[in-house]
Amino acid sequence: MSSFEFFAPCPRGLEEALAAELHELGHVAPLAVGAQVPGGVHFAGPWAAGMAANLHSRIASRVLLRIAQRAYRSEQDIYALAMEQRWEDWFSARQTLRVDVTAIKAPLKSLEFVTLRIKDAICDRLRDKTGARPSIDTAQPDVRAFAFLSAQQATLYLDTSGDALFKRGWRLDKGAAPLRENLAAGILRLAGWRHGMAPAVPLYDPMCGSGTFLAEAAQISLGVPAGVMRRFGFERLQGYDINAWQGLKQQALDAQQAARAHGAPLPIYGSDISGDMLIKARLNFERAGLPPLSLKQIDARAMVPPCAEAGIIVTNPPYGERLEVRGRGAGRRDDDGAALDDEYGDAGFRRARPDNVDAEFFQAFGNALKQRFAGWTVHVLTADMRLPGQMRLREARRTPLFNGAIECRLFRFDMIAGAVRKRPASDTSDPAPENV
Ligand SMILES: C[S@@+](CC[C@H](N)C(=O)[O-])C[C@H]1O[C@@H](n2cnc3c(N)ncnc32)[C@H](O)[C@@H]1O
Numbered sequence: 001m002s003s004f005e006f007f008a009p010c011p012r013g014l015e016e017a018l019a020a021e022l023h024e025l026g027h028v029a030p031l032a033v034g035a036q037v038p039g040g041v042h043f044a045g046p047w048a049a050g051m052a053a054n055l056h057s058r059i060a061s062r063v064l065l066r067i068a069q070r071a072y073r074s075e076q077d078i079y080a081l082a083m084e085q086r087w088e089d090w091f092s093a094r095q096t097l098r099v100d101v102t103a104i105k106a107p108l109k110s111l112e113f114v115t116l117r118i119k120d121a122i123c124d125r126l127r128d129k130t131g132a133r134p135s136i137d138t139a140q141p142d143v144r145a146f147a148f149l150s151a152q153q154a155t156l157y158l159d160t161s162g163d164a165l166f167k168r169g170w171r172l173d174k175g176a177a178p179l180r181e182n183l184a185a186g187i188l189r190l191a192g193w194r195h196g197m198a199p200a201v202p203l204y205d206p207m208c209g210s211g212t213f214l215a216e217a218a219q220i221s222l223g224v225p226a227g228v229m230r231r232f233g234f235e236r237l238q239g240y241d242i243n244a245w246q247g248l249k250q251q252a253l254d255a256q257q258a259a260r261a262h263g264a265p266l267p268i269y270g271s272d273i274s275g276d277m278l279i280k281a282r283l284n285f286e287r288a289g290l291p292p293l294s295l296k297q298i299d300a301r302a303m304v305p306p307c308a309e310a311g312i313i314v315t316n317p318p319y320g321e322r323l324e325v326r327g328r329g330a331g332r333r334d335d336d337g338a339a340l341d342d343e344y345g346d347a348g349f350r351r352a353r354p355d356n357v358d359a360e361f362f363q364a365f366g367n368a369l370k371q372r373f374a375g376w377t378v379h380v381l382t383a384d385m386r387l388p389g390q391m392r393l394r395e396a397r398r399t400p401l402f403n404g405a406i407e408c409r410l411f412r413f414d415m416i417a418g419a420v421r422k423r424p425a426s427d428t429s430d431p432a433p434e435n436v
Pocket of ligand 1: 178179206207208209210211212213271272273274277298299300301316317318319
C-alpha cells in the first residue's frame with residue numbers, strides 16, 4: 001500500500017490539539033503523526049489517512065497532499081520542480097485549477113510571479129502530456145495546488161479538501177460574526193470536551209450567537225464526524241482510494257444516523273440577548289441533524305446556571321466596534337447586517353478597538369459568574385487582553401490562539417469558592433472577591 005505525506009494546516013495555537021486529534025484517528029485509518037510546525041501538523045499514511053482526516057478532523061483547516069519538495073534559488077527552479085510532477089495522474093485538463101502560494105522568508109521578489117510560474121508549469125505539463133491546458137478558476141476551482149516556500153525549500157501540495165474544512169455543510173446563516181467551526185472545536189478540546197461527555201458534564205454558552213460552540217459540542221459528544229454533510233476536493237481527483245472512501249463514508253453516515261436517533265436531551269445549553277440569533281442557532285442545529293438543544297433569550301449579566309450540576313462555560317463575547325455589547329440601555333443596536341467576507345469567522349474581532357470595550361458589561365458578567373456559578377470552569381475567547389481585569393477575575397490559564405491573523409487569548413477561570421483576588425498595585429478600584 002503506498003504511503004503519502006500530508007500536511008494539515010490549522011488555526012495557530014491549536015497545533016498540539018490537532019496532533020492529538022490526528023493520533024486518535026489511528027483507529028479509523030493507519031496514520032502516523034509527524035512534526036508540528038506553527039500553523040499545522042504533518043502526517044503520513046495511505047489515502048485512507050488523508051480521507052479520514054478530511055472527514056473526521058474538527059480542527060484542521062485543510063488536508064494537503066505533498067507532491068514534491070526541493071531546494072530552490074529562483075522562480076525557474078520552482079517552475080522546473082512543478083513541471084516534473086505527474087499532475088496528469090491526479091486530474092485532467094478538462095478540470096479547472098487554482099494555485100496559491102504562501103512563503104516565509106522566501107528570497108523572491110514577487111509571490112504573484114511565482115504563483116504564475118507554478119500555474120504555467122502545471123498547465124504546460126498537462127498540455128505536453130494530454131494535448132490540452134486546464135483553465136484557471138479562482139472562485140470555484142475543481143482542483144487547487146498549493147506551494148509553500150521557506151528560505152531554501154519549495155514544497156508543492158495538492159489540496160484534498162476543496163472548501164475549507166471549517167465549512168461543515170450545515171450552516172444556514174452566518175450570523176453576525178460566527179466563530180469558525182474548527183477554532184470552536186479546538187477550544188472545546190482545550191476545555192476538555194470529548195466524545196461521550198454529555199450527559200455527565202453540562203456545557204453552557206451564555207453568548208451563543210448562531211450556536212457554533214453548541215453544535216460542535218453536541219456533534220463531538222454524539223460522535224458525529226465533522227465532515228459527514230459535505231463533499232471534499234479529493235472526490236474530484238483521479239487515483240484516490242474510492243473503496244476505502246466508501247467504507248469511511250458509510251461508517252460516518254451510520255454514526256450520523258445513530259446520533260439522529262439519540263432520544264435523550266443533551267445537557268448543552270445556550271443563551272443570547274438576541275432572539276434573532278437564537279432563531280439562527282435553532283435552524284443550524286436542525287440542519288446539523290442534532291436533537292433540540294435548550295436555548296433561552298437572556299442578558300448574560302442576568303444569567304443563572306441552566307442546570308443543577310456545575311459544568312463548563314465556553315463563550316466568545318462581543319468585542320470592539322463591529323459587535324457591540326447589547327442591553328446597556330435604550331437605542332443600542334447590534335449590526336446583524338454587517339457584511340462578512342466569504343471566509344467568515346472573525347467573530348467580532350476583525351475591526352476590534354479596545355477603547356470600545358464595554359467594561360461595565362464585563363464587570364457585571366464577572367459578577368454573575370462569581371455569584372452564581374461556583375464550581376464551573378469558564379473559558380472565554382477574546383482579543384482583549386484586559387478582559388480578566390474587567391471581569392475582576394484572575395485567570396487560571398491563558399492560551400494564545402489566533403483567529404485568522406488576530407491574536408487572541410483563551411482565558412480559563414476556575415470558579416472556586418473562597419479565593420480572594422490580590423489587587424495589582426496600580427489597581428485603585430474597590431477590592432473585588434476573586435472567583436466567587
Ligand atoms: C461574537 S458573538 C458570538 C458568536 C458565536 N460564538 C457564534 O459562533 O455565532 C457575541 C454574541 O454575544 C451576544 N450578546 C451581546 N450582548 C449580549 C448580552 N448583554 N447578553 C447576552 N448576549 C449578548 C450577541 O448577540 C452575539 O450573538
